[in-house]
Amino acid sequence: MTETILDIRDLAIAYRVAQGEMRAVDGASLAVPAGTITGLVGESGCGKTTLARALTRVMPGNARLAGGQALFAGRDLMTLPEAEMNRLRWREIAFVPQSAMNSLDPVYRVGTQLREVLVGRGGMDRRRARARAEELFGMVGIEPRRLGDYPHQFSGGMRQRVAIALALALGPRLVIADEPVTALDVIVQRQILDQLLELQKGLGLSVILVTHDISVVAYVCDRVAVMYAGQVVEAGDVRTVLTRPAHPYTMGLCNAFPHLDGARGVLTPIEGAPPDLLAPPPGCRFAPRCPFAVDACRRQAPPVQAIGGTHLAACHRIAEAEALRARAARVETWAAMAETVA
Amino acid sequence: DRIRELKLITRPQAAQPSEFQFAQIIAQEWRKLGLDVKVEVMPWEQMADVVWYNRDKWDMTAWQMVGRPERSDPDELLYNLYHSSTSAKGYNFVGYSNPDYDRVAEAQRREVDQEKRRALVFRAQEILAADQPVMMLVHPRSTFAFDKTVWDPASVVNQGGIGIKNFWTFVSIRPLGGQRDIVLNSSDNVQGINPLWISGGTDSWITELVWDRLLRIGPDGLPRPWAAENWEWTSPTSITVTLRPGQVWHDGKPLTAEDVRFSFEAAMGGEAPMYAPFVRNIAAIDVDGDRITFTLKEPSAAFLTSTLAKINLIPKHVWEPVLADLATREENAESHQEKMPIGSGPFRFVSWTTNEEVVLEANRGHWSAPAADRWILRIVPNAEAALGMLRSGQINFLADFPGDPKVLVDAAAADGDLEVVSTTDIGFRYVAFNNRRAPFGDPAFRRALSSAVSRELIVKAAFKGFAEPSNSIVSPALPFWHDPAVDNMPTGLDLARQILSEAGYELVGGKLHYPDGVRETLAE
């Protein structure tokens, strides 16, 4: 297939907290093919942001690399000297944060913030920077005259577009977008996603899109990786993963989403809560909530296995996926867990 | 009847540390006689309001008379303070009334013969000593210092009863080196620089230097010729002075006898109320060339001191239009601050910066021109800073020291460059009894209270030894007028108790009671 622009191998990131060390990301592996949008989904607290931020190596003070690699065009981002890493930042790897309001400095005009990057990081002179800024605004569909406005003068959707423009400023190869549409209304969300798609196709970008919404993944992504409790439990191309999930967690997740059309069937919750990362359960981390867990699951962590092509999953019962999917579609399967996990 | 709680008023420690201190001591001692004494602290303004305007509302107050050159003549104090005519509104706020005393006080003021007058003044002091209308405490010693590496100590004049901070010093003080400016301090702000307004004490230092007077009180306490070359009593009610020739105002215009007449008439007119009492006795002023004749309404022994040496000579060409204008308005001359005050004195006005300094410069054209170049008064609100500035050379003449004199003396001893001079003052400190009000109407009671407290303790404890115990309002600094017979009043608690019991007062249950049959009545 296409070349892999980013290859994350067994990455582990730990936070120092009062009670000890917490591995928010614990042995996550993920390959991002160039020129695609890869979705990273998972519920709150499973380590999506931690993983995404780790790729920029700008992490909270109490975070620490606890192992693994992230090969970007062959070079390990985790061991790159800081000066070299800094050269990569934004020119090669850009970032679109979740809340554009807070990620734009409120006291500078957006034009100034664009220029800061274009001049300071891109080495352009002011005239070229100006032209490029206007071009970027055009690309994301904002009138160039609004370069003179302050962030708070934009609506939420427009701010998100500004953030995208900022990310594209230096023509990076990889854009990491951490929940770029979560806080937005559906209509605006859709508009932004359309924009993102268009730009990605046009520029041939590689994008990692972090989200907790499978619908968003379904709408824009080529590939998807599902995270649970700090690990990637399933990855593959979107169609395969969403229609034929191999990991019970992915199955549950798909069942928990209401559809707009089709039968108004009953939604199925995954009972229980993700494990405490300070003391994760032995074996498969999903086992306590999994209706299909067997003894092996509780004893031993399942390895990541290929199912076919690029479809990977980490489950002991991967061979029975077909059968499990059928059982997972029934509400009773999951409801039975309610008693166990409470 | 038991004697009620008596209140003793004093000013705050911050303003008057020694007064506050002696009030505390006195109260502490009187309590040992079986009296309830409460010390009440109030700022000067409030105290003045109570004492002057509510004359039957208070019991006792600590009080102070300051020494001014014109108080070198005993008349003002003897007459104004205790003559019964000034009891209702005037200075006799204690309400002392004794016909014998009134007669003596009146006689001395008319007696032009020095020796006879002296006998009368002595008599007055003896009556007061016996009656004790107030409890005299001390004549403090005013203490000043200067930098003897800057000024020739021999050129510093020590004026009797006033100290070295005086007119004569400022005129004659001689620089030793390049520093030729007199830089002195005051803790009070300058209120105004105005020859027709008796404002703050500090202000008078300035007016004395800028405006000349016909006579001035000399270092010996006696009047001597100044702008007038001489004087002559042509009758008990008529005196003629001759103006010194060649005097000019600071603006260059000549000083004439007309100016002199104008100056006195300005004080007699309504626009300078504070000077009015000093010229009240003048019936007429006649000018004849350089000679000016004052006709008095009645003979006055103190006329030279309290009038001729008091009234500032002001230029008619400056003040005539001003006074004419003021006559039409509510304001009087006190509100008129000249931008550039014009006098004829040995110093000329240069500048005044509010709350900071007043600068005068030597009037080289004056017939008695000063040796120094400038006279610069710095406002330094506290003693600590003043002393520090003196030691570090930021001032060279300590003209006002509200602090502890002992500290000053010690500092001078340690420093070596400073000379401290202390002089017994004309002014004095006392505790006034309200003679109108029981139990102070009884001279025996007053005598007892007065003799209860050792003056030595007061001198040591409140004045650090920088005061002279006193039983006379006429200062020992005026040896001619001071009656030594009243000195050395015996004191002691036993003596006080004896006086009280002789007068019939009794101790019941540790508390002092009135003599039998005497009831306490207060006209509230």
Add this chain to the structure above:
Amino acid sequence: MSGMRQIAGRLAQLVFVLWAVATILFLMFRLMPGNPLAAYIDPTFTEEQQRILMARFGLDRPLWEQYLIYLANLLRGDLGDSFFYRQPVFDRIMELLPNTLVLTFSSLIIAYGFGIVVGAWLAWARGGLAERIVIPVVLTTRAMPEFWLGMVLLAIFSFWLGWFPAGGTRPPGAEYDSLLALYASRDFLSHLALPVLTLAIYSQGLPLLLMRSNMLEVMREDFVTMARIKGLPRWRVVVLHAARNALLPVATSFAIAVGYQIQGNVVVETVFSWPGLGRELVNAVSASDYPLAQGAFLMIAAVVVVMNLIADLLYGILDPRVSHA
């Protein structure tokens, strides 16, 4: 447009507050027992002379009439005549106000310059030894009575070392063409040094602590993280993004601090014989010079109120979120 309206609203509020303060003052001074002029009436005055003096200061009229006259005069900038100086209060105050303002502003500028830099640095070096030393020291400086600090500095630098003069604004007898010439002179600076140092030591704590905690807060903001992710140089992140944002409330607090400082000057002006408004207020109150005390108080209050207003406006100007709403 709405900005103008807001300013108009704040101005109305300012006038209201000043009116209220003036009224409170008036009532306090007039309802006090005793003759307000007692300290200035010599007992030798005749009834007539006393009456004239009362009339001279308008004290012979009924209270409400005095109040109306007082308000009318205030509107014309007439604060009445001082009992003590027998001169218009306004002139006195105008003579002293510049000295007080110079003292206030220079000390605050130093305090803020120092406090902002050190506060930012402390936030930067968070958790280190510096923090454990500097913060208690800063708290202590704020806990010192200003006059006590002034006294100690005076004793050390003026009396003992003789480096600086002990009081006033100028050497004895020095003359200057104008106030500006005085303020520009070296002499003035040497006189200014100690009082300014005292006030600055006392005032630096506020901006320092404020800057530090704001910085800590801002450094946690997403846009600072983003600036780092953008690969911007470290100094740019700290100075242009973190510090620039943290500065907003500190800058606003400057105006408010001017208001606070000017009240506190009362003490320092007394220690350093500084001819300013605060000391004059103390003098006036001690001397029962009500018109002057009232005028000085009102003037200080006016500075306070105006500074509060400026703080508001400043916030609007400095923070685009408000100014470009």
Add this chain to the structure above:
Amino acid sequence: MSGPRAGVPLIEAEDVAMHFRVGSALSALVGGRPALVRAVDGVSLTLMRGESVGLLGESGCGKTTMGRLLLRLLRPSAGRIRFDGEDIAALSGAGLRRFRARAQMIFQNPFEALNPRFTIAAALAEPLENAGIPRAEWAGRIERAMELVRLPDPGQFLARRPHQLSGGQLQRVVMARALLLDPDFVVADEPVSMLDVSVRAGVLNVFREVRARLGLTAIYISHDLALVRYVCERTVVMYLGRVVEDGPTEAMIEDPLHPYTRALVAAVPTPDPDQSHAPLPIGRGAPDARNPPSGCRFRDRCPLAHDRCAAEAPRPTRIGARTVYCHLHG
């Protein structure tokens, strides 16, 4: 509690408006008109007993405000709201207390809906205490309510404080608290938007179940059409403080009448990789509640707007069981 009687209105809101004044009163005094936010601007709404209605619209369109108005947490600037025939603005004293017992709310953020300083037991006791229920009955009632919301073994939660519970559990406690007094009417303001996807379904299921079992009249506020569809038969769509469409949910999804509803339906993403990527039938731009456009509020974003839309506000048009506010259907 009386059983649900279909066809009898429980809530009737007539032309209700809520205008918030922003900016200070003083500047208004000086500068004339204060800025007004027309959060709700003339909404009429009738709910039959036992009916559950979804209130749908984008952020800031006035959904929450409407909900709070119906519960008398706000007093409307205009219009009238009747609950069971009684004007709720007139309620006070005992009447108000009765109303408070009958009309309840489920909050958006369960982490904030409970006082962090109270134990769960104390939080649950509060409505009982206010309603004057005898203490002896408390435990029983609490247990029943906890069962309703499927919190098995309630005993283990009661002594805990909110931060010791998960979001899903908390939201159920909040529901239990709303159900303690057997209310007739419940407003649920985006009760799952703060919850994780995996637990959302559980809460929604409980909500559906309880509603059906108790015959509750309910308003479900959301901006997610898929969720509304899951719990409500009828949906009211709001735009900038006004209703634009009102009718059965399924019909609305099948065939949205109002251009805004059409865009809304098209924009909802589904977990289906083959969904349409067709451009949205709506212009860009953001609604501003301070300066809404004249006439139809949606006209500046509407691809079909014509002159009349700017001139007059559309009147409600009934089409079968549905009502639409649009000139295209006028």
Add this chain to the structure above:
Amino acid sequence: MPEAMDASPGAAAGGLAGRLWRGLRLPLGDPLAVFGLMIYVLFILTAVFADQLATHDPTEILYTPDYDLAADRRPGEDGYILGTTSLGRDIWSQLVYGSRSALLIGLTAAVMVALIGTLVGLVAGYFGGWVDAVLMRLADIAFGIPFLPFVIVLSAFLEPSIWNVVLAMALVLWRDTGRVIRSQVLSLRTRAYVEAARVCGSSDLKIVFRHIAPNILPLSFLYGSIAIGWAILTEASISFLGFGDPDTISWGTMLQDAYASQALSTRAFHWFVPPGLCIILVVVAGFLVSRGYEEILFPKLKE
């Protein structure tokens, strides 16, 4: 279940004293704040046992039988622990009794400022409307009043007394507390759980006291502990300027006395350093405690 029920509404009732104590939420987690509290305890003990600790009547003028004032004694001389003043009073005893005034002024001022400010803030913030408008206009006025000058003017009218400082603080300084608490109440009022309490029928009074007040109490204490320092500093300044009460021994009057008696020139450190240190210690203690409260209130500062 029953014991859980006991823990429930009981937590809301539980006796006023207990509730206040819990409301105090002493910042015991922060070592510096604990240090501050220890300083408080030390000074409180000193004030309580002043009679036992003092060796003399602090205002008595001490002199020998031959009328020599026992003045300017150095520490230890003639048995005077810290020496005597130049007016012959025992410094140690003054220092000990000074803690009483400090405590009195500090605590009453703190209570005044915290109490008035809290009430104003609660009422204005919760009820809003014209009550809020009136109270906030009053606060505006109070913000326009320069504090120290106000105390000076006030002391000039009333008899010099340490209570003037307290009175002035009560009249003026509630403004900061009031405003901050009001804005806090405004934000608390819109908290979902307050709204929830309303929905379930709680009365305004109940909401204010049960849900809002407990959350702002630490804020009141924060301002209260700052006010302690303010009051003591203000009293010292006022005394220094000569408007203090000479009959009440306070550290401020001691400093004033020392200054007026040129303790600086005579290098009588034993006289002017101890009261200064005491002031600094108590005020710093207030700061430390208030910072402790700050960390309770805004725990994000810690991290």
